[in-house]
Amino acid sequence: MSTIDTRVARRTLRTATGREATRWVVAHCREAPWLSTATVLTTVAGAALQVLPVLLLGKVVDGVVEGESRSVLVTIGVLVAAAALLGGAATAASTYLIGRLGAELLARLREGAVRAVLGMPSARIEQVGRGDVLSRAGDDVAVISKGIRTAIPTVFSAGVLVTIATAAMFGLDWRLGLAGAGALPAYALALRWYLPRSAPLYRKQRAAQADRAQALISGLDGIDTVRAYRLEGVFREKVTEESRRVRDLGIEVFRFFGRFVGRENRAEFIGLVLIIVVGYALIEAGAASLGEVSAAPLLFHRLFTPLGLIMFTFDEAQKSGASLTRLVGVLGEAADERLVGDPAVGSTGPAPLPVTVEGLTFVYPGSEEPVLRDIDLTIPAGGSLALVGATGAGKTTLAALIAGIGTPQSGSVRVGTTDLAGLDGAGARAMVSILTQETYVFSGPLADDLRLAAPQATDAELLDALRTVGAHAWVEELPEGLNTPVGEGGERLDVTKVAQIALARLVLGRAPVVVLDESTAEAGSEGAAELERAVLAACAGRTTLFVAHRLTQAMAADRIAVLDAGRIVEQGTHDELVALGGRYARLWQAWREGS
Known part of the structure; x- marks a missing residue:
């Protein structure tokens, strides 16, 4: 939603379980068998080559004690150096391959999440709020991307190294292996304490960040109305409250991780003491050589280091895991069978139709108080109506x-003679196009971006649409015209140009009814005036509803309806409402003073 209503309880998008997320990762790894196999093999080889020098150093100690010739010791030294070099190369290759595999998985996950969101019924997006959607498509992707570069390669490589180092300790002497393994229960207890508590805490932190994003977006979307009604303090307090909650959760996470580190250090101490004590006892009893006993603490160090890395990076890994479950959860959301841009949607260009709203009452799920009550409105075919209010x-x-988008609890919305409640999402889009402040330019050629609204449109039709909204001049100056890449990695477009592209899509969509919600709010005063002219041109000949935060746009409408607390309290032309001296007149006076 573009406004905040603290009375409304929002639900969020689905979050997957850890098992579902794991199954998704495994399934997609199987789709890249060569890359997955190479990743595992290089990781195992790197871990084995890191352990080998430690075992060879034990041989050096035994060789010195037993008086072996210098050539034998030199040979062992050369093997140690070669193993170290090869181990470093294998580890580097492993890190690269893990990152590449992770990047491919992330790309598929992000594309799947975007497709799922685009395919959701619009009512679902409105229900959960844009903050939750944007935090998953933005923050969660960023968290996983960071985890792929740091935590995930570390945890995977370290886990393999722990396994091989533990096996090598048992290979030296089963008693030394047991001594080193004595630390594992302490590590396990630390993780057993940490894992059940950390995942919910991180999910709670991510949800709080989504709520903060929603508060910020809502306040910025309606900034003109907020200023006109002197509501800055209310929205500032809302954002402050959500930011305070994010901060408090961040402090809680930090303290929690500090307690986890203490448990990890305790496990390290236990393992080192056990190895030293058992090693001393074995030497005294003549049951082990000095080289074997010397190699054991070094192997434990090889065990100790990756275990410590796992512990210290588990914080980041847990964040990545929490974000993964949120993104995989989006994939499980029910999707509309037909997406925006379906060739059958809005391609016929029918004549404008009237809009009739009768007795409409709407209550959000989880709320007892209606957000709209007994609304009656009529917009004649080809006419325009502006909605204003706090x-x-x-x-x-x-x-x-x-x-x-959504179905009222009572009353109806009809376009012509068709009740929208009887249509699916695609059918509603064929009747009504909606344009909000959140306009996006997708990466790729400009022509492809425009054809999202009309896949079969010719270049000539695209240029006609751009000319209608006043964008043809700057498009013709682009290096490759309609084929110029825009969006990420392409031509940089300011907010006015982005809005013109969205309006051009609106022209191409050809729905008989158009709804514009704050569609020029992001532009500056000069850009807004230009866009308001473009809006009038794009909506010419169509039945149009404006949600007007710039009252200059409301003035241009045939009629104005004033909403207050979910009810229509005034209707009329601009001049009639100003002369009436009621709520609209006060809003107009506040707008003029604010301007």
């Missing part, structure tokens, strides 16, 4: 319902 009055909710 933030939280229900403007965006009403706009969404008129666009077919």
Whole structure:
């Protein structure tokens, strides 16, 4: 939603279980068998070559004690050096391959999540709030990306090294192996204490960050209305409250991890003491050579170092795991069978139709208080209506319902003679196009970006749409015209140009009814004036509903409806409402003073 209503309880997108996330990773690793196999083999080889020099050093000690010739010792030294070099190369290759495999998995996960979100019914997106969606597509992807570069390669490589080093200790002497393994229960107890508590804590932290993002987005979306009604303090307090919750959870996570580190240090101490004591006893009893006993603490160090790395990076790994479950959870969301840009949607360009809202009442799930009450509205075919009112009055909710996003508990929304409640998401999009402040440019040629609304459109039709919204001049100046790459890695476009692209898509979509919710709010005053002219051109000949935060846009509409606390309290033209001296007149006065 573009406004904050503290009375509404939002639900969030699904979060997968750890088992579901693991199954997803395993399934996609099987789709890249050569890369997955090479990753495992280089990791095992690197770990084995790191352990080999320690075993050879034990041979050097025994060789010195037994008076072996210098040539034997030199040979062992050469083998140690060769093993160290090869081990470093194998470890580097392993790190690279793990990163590459992880990057491919992340790309597939991100693409799948984007497809799932694009395929969701619009009502579901509105229900959960953009903060949750954006935090998963943004923050969670960033967390996993960081984990792929750091924590995940470390944990995987260290885990393999722990296994091989432990096996090597048992190879020296089973009693030395048991002594080193004596630390493992302490490590296991530390992880057993840490894991059940950390995953929910990290998920709670990620959810708090999503709520903070929602608060920020909502406040910024309606900034003009917030200023006009002097509500800065209310929104500042909301953002401060959510930020404070994120900060407190961050402190809690830090303290929790500190306690975990203490348990990890205790396990290290136990293992080292056991190896020294058992090694001394074996030498005294003549049951082990000095070389074997000398190699054991070094092997334990090889065990100790990766275990410590696992412990210290588990914090980041847990964050990555929490983000992974959130992204995999998105894949499990029910998707609409037809996505935006379906060739059958909005391609016929029918004549404008009237919009009739009768007795509409809407309550969000989990809330007892209706956000809209007994709304009656009529927009004649080809006419325009502007919705104005304070933030939280229900403007965006009403706009969404008129666009077919969600179903009212009572009352109806009809386009022509068709009740939108009887249509699926694709059917509603064929009747009504909605344009909000959140306009995006996808990476790729500009023509492909425009054809999201009309896949069969010719280049001439694309240029006509751009000309309608006043964008043809700067498009013609692009290096490759319509084929110029835009978005990430392409031509940089300012907010005015991005909005013009969105309006051009609106023209190409050709739905008979158009809903515009804060569609020019991001541009500056000069850009907004230009976009308001583009909006009028794009909506010409269509039935149009504006959610107007710039009252200059409301003035341009045929009629204006004023919402307050979910009810329509005034309707009329701009001049009629100003003369009435009611809520709109006060809003107009505040707007003029603010401007």
